[in-house]
Amino acid sequence: MIRYVTRRLIQMVFLFLVFLTVTWFLLYILPGDSVALKYAGNPNIPPQAREVAMERLGLDKPVLIQFRDYMFNFFQGDLGVSFNQYPRPVVDIIAERLPRTLVLFLAALVTYYWAGFVAGKYLAWRRGNRGEMLITVSGVGLYSMFLPFFALMLIWLFSVQLGLLPLSKFLDPEQWRDAPFMANQVFMRLFWVTLAGGIAMFGASFFALRTRSRRLERGLKWGGFVLAAVWILFYWWGTESGQAMRVYAGDIGFHMILPVLTLTLIAFAGVMLLTRSSMLETLREDYILTARAKGLPEGMVRDRHAARTALLPVVTSLVLAVATVIDGGVITEAVFSWPGMGEILISSVLSEDIPVAVGAFSFIGIMALVGHFVVDVLYGLLDPRIRVTEHG
Amino acid sequence: MTNIPPETRTEDPMVSEEISRDVDSWWKIRLALTRRSFRDNWKIFRRNKIGVLGLVIIAFWGIMAVMPTIFFATGFWSPAVYDPVTGLELDPPTRTMTMVERITDPNTEIDQRAVLLDGRIPDTLRVGDTFELPLQPAPPDGRHWLGTDPLGRDILSQLMHGARASFFLGILAAVVTVVIATTIGSMAAYFGGIVDAALMRLADLLIMIPGVAILIVIGAVFTFQLWHLAVVIGILSGFGGTAIVLKSQALAVKVKPFIDAARVAGGSARHIIFYHLIPNVMPLSVLYMMFTVTAAIQSEAILSFLGILNTDTSWGLMMNLARTQGYLLQVADFWWLTIPPGLAVTVLSAAFFLVGRGMDEIVNPRLRRR
Numbered sequence: 001m002i003r004y005v006t007r008r009l010i011q012m013v014f015l016f017l018v019f020l021t022v023t024w025f026l027l028y029i030l031p032g033d034s035v036a037l038k039y040a041g042n043p044n045i046p047p048q049a050r051e052v053a054m055e056r057l058g059l060d061k062p063v064l065i066q067f068r069d070y071m072f073n074f075f076q077g078d079l080g081v082s083f084n085q086y087p088r089p090v091v092d093i094i095a096e097r098l099p100r101t102l103v104l105f106l107a108a109l110v111t112y113y114w115a116g117f118v119a120g121k122y123l124a125w126r127r128g129n130r131g132e133m134l135i136t137v138s139g140v141g142l143y144s145m146f147l148p149f150f151a152l153m154l155i156w157l158f159s160v161q162l163g164l165l166p167l168s169k170f171l172d173p174e175q176w177r178d179a180p181f182m183a184n185q186v187f188m189r190l191f192w193v194t195l196a197g198g199i200a201m202f203g204a205s206f207f208a209l210r211t212r213s214r215r216l217e218r219g220l221k222w223g224g225f226v227l228a229a230v231w232i233l234f235y236w237w238g239t240e241s242g243q244a245m246r247v248y249a250g251d252i253g254f255h256m257i258l259p260v261l262t263l264t265l266i267a268f269a270g271v272m273l274l275t276r277s278s279m280l281e282t283l284r285e286d287y288i289l290t291a292r293a294k295g296l297p298e299g300m301v302r303d304r305h306a307a308r309t310a311l312l313p314v315v316t317s318l319v320l321a322v323a324t325v326i327d328g329g330v331i332t333e334a335v336f337s338w339p340g341m342g343e344i345l346i347s348s349v350l351s352e353d354i355p356v357a358v359g360a361f362s363f364i365g366i367m368a369l370v371g372h373f374v375v376d377v378l379y380g381l382l383d384p385r386i387r388v389t390e391h392g
Numbered sequence: 393m394t395n396i397p398p399e400t401r402t403e404d405p406m407v408s409e410e411i412s413r414d415v416d417s418w419w420k421i422r423l424a425l426t427r428r429s430f431r432d433n434w435k436i437f438r439r440n441k442i443g444v445l446g447l448v449i450i451a452f453w454g455i456m457a458v459m460p461t462i463f464f465a466t467g468f469w470s471p472a473v474y475d476p477v478t479g480l481e482l483d484p485p486t487r488t489m490t491m492v493e494r495i496t497d498p499n500t501e502i503d504q505r506a507v508l509l510d511g512r513i514p515d516t517l518r519v520g521d522t523f524e525l526p527l528q529p530a531p532p533d534g535r536h537w538l539g540t541d542p543l544g545r546d547i548l549s550q551l552m553h554g555a556r557a558s559f560f561l562g563i564l565a566a567v568v569t570v571v572i573a574t575t576i577g578s579m580a581a582y583f584g585g586i587v588d589a590a591l592m593r594l595a596d597l598l599i600m601i602p603g604v605a606i607l608i609v610i611g612a613v614f615t616f617q618l619w620h621l622a623v624v625i626g627i628l629s630g631f632g633g634t635a636i637v638l639k640s641q642a643l644a645v646k647v648k649p650f651i652d653a654a655r656v657a658g659g660s661a662r663h664i665i666f667y668h669l670i671p672n673v674m675p676l677s678v679l680y681m682m683f684t685v686t687a688a689i690q691s692e693a694i695l696s697f698l699g700i701l702n703t704d705t706s707w708g709l710m711m712n713l714a715r716t717q718g719y720l721l722q723v724a725d726f727w728w729l730t731i732p733p734g735l736a737v738t739v740l741s742a743a744f745f746l747v748g749r750g751m752d753e754i755v756n757p758r759l760r761r762r
Contacts, residue, residue, distance in 0.1 A: 015600075026610070137442065137746070144686055144741040148694065149738065152734070215605055327603055331604060333693055349608050361606075362717075
């Protein structure tokens with residue numbers, strides 16, 4: 001396992017280098033003069049100043065030297081300087097944006113995967129001809145819903161008509177006017193607390209699958225849920241720092257509902273349909289018949305015998321889902337003006353802020369790579385058949 | 393052959409007769425076989441209501457895409473008014489308004505209402521006067537069945553032309569994908585070794601990269617035309633996910649005895665790949681064509697919604713116009729600006745997906761109802 005993980009890590013680094021190289025050349029080289037135009041094409045700037053600016057940005061050097069410098073600097077944590085927000089380093093912008101995106105993606109990913117799996121499981125179990133077509137059609141309809149349109153309808157319904165939820169952005173500036181924290185501090189805290197709760201839940205349900213007694217399993221599952229809930233409540237109400245941040249964290253959470261709901265509803269149908277068909281295939285296996293013949297309770301056959309096997313293709317699809325969630329996230333961020341990585345990618349690309357665009361895109365690539373890696377390791381843990389051996 | 397269900401395995405007497413009549417011309421046999429498999433598959437497909445529903449929707453949009461040509465040719469629509477790009481309704485419906493009160497911004501001392509309406513209110517108006525204000529995003533009426541957009545162009549005409557663009561894009565992207573993916577997949581499966589490893593690592597990389605993000609980046613570098621986008625999507629998906637799926641199918645075909653037979657008979661690698669492997673992978677690749685169409689339509693709509701694509705008419709562009717002109721959130725008042733294009737994208741891409749699912753049962757016999 002360790003060897004497999006190291007090999008995958010080396011592969012990841014290599015893939016990332018390829019990815020970064022391609023991105024850099026694509027963005028730095030092809031637009032030709034646009035960098036110069038952006039910066040020094042302004043007729044009000046005298047040629048000398050233009051030359052100085054070009055020199056300071058390193059744009060006068062040969063391409064390969066520029067590339068070499070960029071790569072060296074990249075791994076020292078220097079991604080250059082933004083053109084639009086001039087003296088501000090790109091790293092700074094990304095450090096500001098990344099937590100916001102991570103929180104949004106993680107919340108959406110967890111919600112929709114869980115909801116989709118559970119819904120698919122029950123749908124397959126209660127397979128009837130009535131309503132089946134309706135479910136498939138509405139599932140496919142949701143899945144291929146045009147995201148900006150769907151987001152728009154949700155915004156219109158919940159914010160404009162009902163006035164329940166905020167229109168866009170990630171916080172309410174009025175409330176934050178004399179906040180003693182930076183928004184990102186709250187974000188990071190929110191991220192870690194939720195992650196800890198999520199891990200508790202995941203761990204409990206993981207052990208629940210390993211137990212033999214059904215009662216213990218159920219206990220563990222609910223126990224994990226309750227534990228996570230208690231932990232979150234305790235943190236925000238019990239501890240001092242939690243109490244101080246509670247209001248602000250609540251505000252961010254409030255703004256997060258609609259984007260997460262959009263992402264969840266769109267992606268959820270895909271997981272549901274996949275789980276359903278994978279479950280239907282599993283239900284045809286002989287061991288399901290055996291389990292039934294043994295007189296095991298229905299819930300046990302469904303959850304322990306069928307759903308566990310049916311989970312595997314669904315987890316495989318997580319590999320693809322990582323890319324889908326990032327894609328969906330980029331669009332969702334654009335529609336909701338959620339100031340995360342996707343939004344900065346689009347705005348920097350549209351305004352030809354090349355260093356920021358390369359930085360944002362490479363970090364989106366890193367997110368995809370890491371997500372992919374986590375899913376692969378998870379898959380190895382779940383499926384004993386592909387567990388990697390020492391000489392594999 | 394285990395994957396033919398019992399009811400289709402029975403020899404069709406008519407076809408056998410057809411075949412035995414002209415044994416000497418191989419293409420007739422091929423044709424008869426193709427016809428028979430098409431008929432059988434259609435029978436299976438028809439049983440699945442989901443696929444048929446998708447097909448009906450696609451047919452509907454297909455008709456929509458052809459309509460403007462007929463309308464323009466018969467003179468029902470005059471290009472000056474109904475052209476999706478340059479058309480202009482010169483005589484829009486007007487709303488009669490009465491001046492109630494002039495509002496002046498105390499800070500700037502500019503007449504606010506005059507500014508808001510592009511100064512279309514003459515200065516001579518006094519309180520109590522009535523005047524006619526032309527409505528430019530006009531609601532549906534007899535002349536414009538779906539109303540007009542803020543620039544005075546017919547929405548229905550744009551919708552129809554958008555359908556045409558979507559079909560063109562989706563089908564081109566799907567064809568590019570399938571041509572690349574079948575070739576790549578079959579080659580990787582047939583040669584194995586280093587070819588396989590290289591091609592599959594490339595596919596792994598492409599699968600991981602979020603497609604919309606990379607299209608945004610590429611769109612920033614090149615000025616994208618519609619067909620550029622189609623080719624790029626085709627390449628990304630052809631070298632990526634689709635190639636992996638088709639390769640695994642090709643691997644399953646490769647171990648069949650007839651491949652060995654072909655090799656023993658002296659078939660070259662090219663011959664075996666193009667005459668034996670690819671035809672057997674084809675059904676699955678047609679299935680993936682449908683999914684590529686869905687993805688292509690969605691990507692196009694998103695890119696033009698964000699204003700990155702360089703096209704004349706598309707559904708995403710219609711939403712983009714509504715967005716940039718500020719009508720996006722006024723869904724109740726200006727529904728014809730956002731709902732038709734948004735629904736169109738959703739419905740057409742869902743239709744291709746539904747057809748794909750219907751075809752899934754043909755290609756993947758394990759799913760068939762027993």
